[in-house]
Amino acid sequence: xxxxxxxxxxxxxxxxxxxxxxxxxxxxxxxxxxxxxxxxxxxxxxxxxxxxxxxxxxxxxxxxxxxxxxxxxxxxxxxxxxxxxxxxxxxxxxxxxxxxxxxxxxxxxxxxxxxxxxxxxxxxxxxxxxxxxxxxxxxxxxxxxxxxxxxxxxxxxxxxxxxxxxxxxxxxxxxxxxxxxxxxxxxxxxxxxxxxxxxxxxxxxxxxxxxxxxxxxxxxxxxxxxxxxxxxxxxxxxxxxxxxxxxxxxxxxxxxxxxxxxxxxxxxxxxxxxxxxxxxxxxxxxxxxxxxx
Amino acid sequence: xxxxxxxxxxxxxxxxxxxxxxxxxxxxxxxxxxxxxxxxxxxxxxxxxxxxxxxxxxxxxxxxxxxxxxxxxxxxxxxxxxxxxxxxxxxxxxxxxxxxxxxxxxxxxxxxxxxxxxxxxxxxxxxxxxxxxxxxxxxxxxxxxxxxxxxxxxxxxxxxxxxxxxxxxxxxxxxxxxxxxxxxxxxxxxxxxxxxxxxxxxxxxxxxxxxxxxxxxxxxxxxxxxxxxxxxxxxxxxxxxxxxxxxxxxxxxxxxxxxxxxxxxxxxxxxxxxxxxxxxxxxxxxxxxxxxxxxxxxxxxxxxxxxxxxxxxxxxxxxxxxxxxxxxxxxxxxxxxxxxxxxxxxxxxxxxxxxxxxxxxxxxxxxxxxxxxxxxxxxxxxxxxxxxxxxxxxxxxxxxxxxxxxxxxxxxxxxxxxxxxxxxxxxxxxxxxxxxxxxxxxxxxxxxxxxxxxxxxxxxxxxxxxxxxxxxxxxxxxxxxxxxxxxxxxxxxxxxxxxxxxxxxxxxxxxx
Numbered sequence: 125x126x127x128x129x130x131x132x133x134x135x136x137x138x139x140x141x142x143x144x145x146x147x148x149x150x151x152x153x154x155x156x157x158x159x160x161x162x163x164x165x166x167x168x169x170x171x172x173x174x175x176x177x178x179x180x181x182x183x184x185x186x187x188x189x190x191x192x193x194x195x196x197x198x199x200x201x202x203x204x205x206x207x208x209x210x211x212x213x214x215x216x217x218x219x220x221x222x223x224x225x226x227x228x229x230x231x232x233x234x235x236x237x238x239x240x241x242x243x244x245x246x247x248x249x250x251x252x253x254x255x256x257x258x259x260x261x262x263x264x265x266x267x268x269x270x271x272x273x274x275x276x277x278x279x280x281x282x283x284x285x286x287x288x289x290x291x292x293x294x295x296x297x298x299x300x301x302x303x304x305x306x307x308x309x310x311x312x313x314x315x316x317x318x319x320x321x322x323x324x325x326x327x328x329x330x331x332x333x334x335x336x337x338x339x340x341x342x343x344x345x346x347x348x349x350x351x352x353x354x355x356x357x358x359x360x361x362x363x364x365x366x367x368x369x370x371x372x373x374x375x376x377x378x379x380x381x382x383x384x385x386x387x388x389x390x391x392x393x394x395x396x397x398x399x400x401x402x403x404x405x406x407x408x409x410x411x412x413x414x415x416x417x
Numbered sequence: 418x419x420x421x422x423x424x425x426x427x428x429x430x431x432x433x434x435x436x437x438x439x440x441x442x443x444x445x446x447x448x449x450x451x452x453x454x455x456x457x458x459x460x461x462x463x464x465x466x467x468x469x470x471x472x473x474x475x476x477x478x479x480x481x482x483x484x485x486x487x488x489x490x491x492x493x494x495x496x497x498x499x500x501x502x503x504x505x506x507x508x509x510x511x512x513x514x515x516x517x518x519x520x521x522x523x524x525x526x527x528x529x530x531x532x533x534x535x536x537x538x539x540x541x542x543x544x545x546x547x548x549x550x551x552x553x554x555x556x557x558x559x560x561x562x563x564x565x566x567x568x569x570x571x572x573x574x575x576x577x578x579x580x581x582x583x584x585x586x587x588x589x590x591x592x593x594x595x596x597x598x599x600x601x602x603x604x605x606x607x608x609x610x611x612x613x614x615x616x617x618x619x620x621x622x623x624x625x626x627x628x629x630x631x632x633x634x635x636x637x638x639x640x641x642x643x644x645x646x647x648x649x650x651x652x653x654x655x656x657x658x659x660x661x662x663x664x665x666x667x668x669x670x671x672x673x674x675x676x677x678x679x680x681x682x683x684x685x686x687x688x689x690x691x692x693x694x695x696x697x698x699x700x701x702x703x704x705x706x707x708x709x710x711x712x713x714x715x716x717x718x719x720x721x722x723x724x725x726x727x728x729x730x731x732x733x734x735x736x737x738x739x740x741x742x743x744x745x746x747x748x749x750x751x752x753x754x755x756x757x758x759x760x761x762x763x764x765x766x767x768x769x770x771x772x773x774x775x776x777x778x779x780x781x782x783x784x785x786x787x788x789x790x791x792x793x794x795x796x797x798x799x800x801x802x803x804x805x806x807x808x809x810x811x812x813x814x815x816x817x818x819x820x821x822x823x824x825x826x827x828x829x830x831x832x833x834x835x836x837x838x839x840x841x842x843x844x845x846x847x848x849x850x851x852x853x854x855x856x857x858x859x860x861x862x863x864x865x866x867x868x869x870x871x872x873x874x875x876x877x878x879x880x881x882x883x884x885x886x887x888x889x890x891x892x893x894x895x896x897x898x899x900x901x902x903x904x905x906x907x908x909x910x911x912x913x914x915x916x917x918x919x920x921x922x923x924x925x926x927x928x929x
Contacts, residue, residue: 152465154669256820267824267834367827368892412864414824414834414887 212236220401224277227408234408241409244402248394257413262372262389267414270369273297274358275417281407287393288361296393299361304345305384314341319380325354325366326374469591470664470726472574473584473718477745486562487571495616498623502526505844507878515625521879527805530842532812539801546797550790552680554782555763556687560673561740566666569617569659570724573610580606584721610660611652618651664725667738674735683767684781688739690719690730690761693772698730701754712756719761722746729761811849812840813909813920823925829892831926838883839909841876847913849874851886855905856924858894862887873912888924901928 129138131149138147171177175191190196215236219227227233246255252263259265264272273283283297290296304310310318314337321338323329343352349362356364363371371389372382394403410416474480500512502525509516514523522529522537529536551558560567580602581587590599622644623631634640635648658666667674681687695713713730720728722742727734729743747761768778818834826832839849852871853861860869864885876882888905895901903924910917 152463154665155464155466156665157669158464254821256818258821258824265821265824267821267832268826270827364827368825368829369827412885414832414864 216399216401219404220399224281224404224407227404228277228411237405237408238412240402241405241407244398244406245409248398249406252391257410262387264371265369266410268369269415269417270364270367271358271415271417272356272363272371273361275411275415277407277411277416279358280410280416281403283391284398284403284406284410285393285395288391289388290390290393293393293395297361299349300388301349301386302345303384303386306386309345310341310383314338315380315383318342318346318383319376322354322365322379322383323376326368327366328374467665468726470724471584471587471721472724472726472742473721473746474578475718475722475742475745475749477748479741480745483562483571483740483742487568490563490565490568491572495620498620498628504528507844507846509627511627513624514627517625528842530840536801536804539797542797543794543801546790546794549680550787550794552677553682553685553784553786553790556681556685557673557677557737557739560667560677560738561688564738566658566671567724567738567740569613569655570663572613573659573663574724576609576613577606580609607660610656614652614655614659615648617655618648618653621651622647664736667725668736682784682786683770684765684784686763686765686780687733688729688737688741688744688761689733689764689769691759691764691769691772692730693769695730695760703754707756712751712754712760714750714754716750718746718750719743809916809918810841810843810914811909811911811916811918812842813907813918814838814840815907815920815922817922823927825927826889830889831892831895832887832889833924835886835888835907835922836883837874837886837907837909838881839874839876840881841911842879843911843914844878845913846878847876847911849876849882850910850912851884852908853888853905854908854919856888856890856903858891859905859924860889860891862889890924890926895926898924898926901926 129140129147130136131138131147134149136149136151139150141148173191174193175195176188177191178189179186180189181187215233218233219237219240222230222233227237245253245257249257253259253266254263257266264270269275271279273279273288286293286296288297289299302309304318305312305315317334317338318341319338320329320332320335321342324331324335329335342350342354346354349360350356350365351362354365356362368374370378372378372387394406398406497513498511501510502512502523503510504523508528509523511523512525514521516523520531527536548559577587581590590602593599619635622635626644631640631644635644662670690713692711695711698711698713698715701707701710701714719730720726720743722745723729724740724742725736725738727736729737741763744759744761744763748758751758751760765780768780771778814837816836816838818836822833824832824834837851839851841847841849850871851861851874853859861872862869863872864887866872872886874882874884886907890898890903904921905924906919906921908917908919
């Protein structure tokens, strides 16, 4: 492969390497090119001195020399984050100082707040409610027009600030549905009858004999919270049982289980974890998802 | 003998060396070594020093042409940012402006939005096709006449000549010891070079901001730092590439000389020396006969004039940018010795061959290659003109929500969300009527509004308006969907101009 050869046309010796009959002329390199190469070597040496470079074993662990300039990517990120915080300090202050309904009336502030709320939602709420706030079984969908504890700005703000059944917060939203079968309040048959009644009022079943019996039990045991018609009560956090939306599923076995064992989902209180301004942003974002009242 | 060894195959070479050694042994009765020095035949240096080029001033057609091209191209470069073009009160009035922060490119009557960057692709395709066509017709015309590297180097050589004189004077000056006069000449030259370089870098930034405003900001030191950085960068590169590096850029940095070989063919007009007329060359004494010899008197003027420092008589070579200055240089001499012009001239390899065979010379401009390039050029131009002519001032993009795919409301109806983006490319603000078509029972609503059905949306001049819209399908209509899915369209009409566009999308509900 490596046969020295003189090119007939140019009279220049080739490198002796040959690929598919193509040979490379071994012309001398221009000197300035070599000097440029030396310059890059000098540059790299300077880089070692000024920038973090050598790995060293120091005090029992691997670390790196910090370099004269003291640069680090982590430091750069911290600086950039601080710069962003500083840059948006004005509008965060404005959001903190403005009443939430007035923010809604101010398009510029509203746009910033919703954008901030979206990022906060992704960081804090998405694990349970989903990145599109679509919810899962036991975790409400925030896009729809159904609200257990109320869908006004004020109600959403309260829910986010104090959470639901969050024992560390004295003002948390709290209710407790009895475990009708587990605690022996109703028999299996009675629970079944109430289930049939709930199916009937939500338009999923007929008013059978069992359902009629269930209606009586409903009036005694359930209507206090869920209302006589079963339309629910946002003051108490009692869901509407007549609509098409079910937090824990709307088929017969799901409803039966809900009555028999009761459900008590928990949401943390975000007051204290997030600033008031951040909670306002989140509130406004959730409110814009399509179901805000 | 040595070169035979070099040209032989490895096996032959080893056999040859062994034979040599055996011969040596036989002749001398001693042991010979079959070995050659590692640097045999290597009397060339590994690294070449640069040989400074002192191009001589020539006079003639091509020099005049090059002065004209230089004046025109430099004028285009320096004056363009200052041209004004009225676009109304809502858009900048600079004819050519690359407004990066606002993401708009303005070229006279054309305004390009970020999503239309393919127009730029089209322009680049046109430019490369034009380059291919010109190169296959007449060689490296781009390199020799219009490449910025050539134009600025030519300008810098002109300045050098003003301060240091003609070729011979410049060589003398460089050889002479340092003196006050030499220092003054050299300093003056470098100062003017730097001024030109600053003006070059300065003109560059005017393409990216309003030129008059930026100019006054630059002078009062209120311009953004990035403007000064770019002026500095372009000052540095102009001074370095045009003043110092010159022909080294073309020979060692530019990829085009390597590509050009594939662009020429036997009918390309290339700046070439005609050896059939010039050879045998040699000095000629006035009054003696021209019989039995060539026209080339070996005066070296073509080499002296060459800004690349090469000898055109060596034939086509990588370094030659085909600036045609050697043609002028040679013609001056041919006139003096009273021989016909164009010993060096635009010539084709085919004609060279034709002359050798005693056939008629001809220039074939129309060849498959040039026809294909021209055809493609026309085609791309036609496509671009067509798209520009039918270009709308209104564009609508509809992004359907995919997370969640759909939302069930408490009454059982299904809601889909759409981010509707209205691109108002008009220079006037307008109201837009947004409606849906193809989904009769669907109800269009907007977040935060009570109205149902067609919506009026206001958009600023030359801006993008993004609005979240919902389409709700009642529960009884859902059963009629085909597999929970229906195609429909958003229709958007500019109520000021009447221009209307449609954007198809889909409605999705639960599958049965």
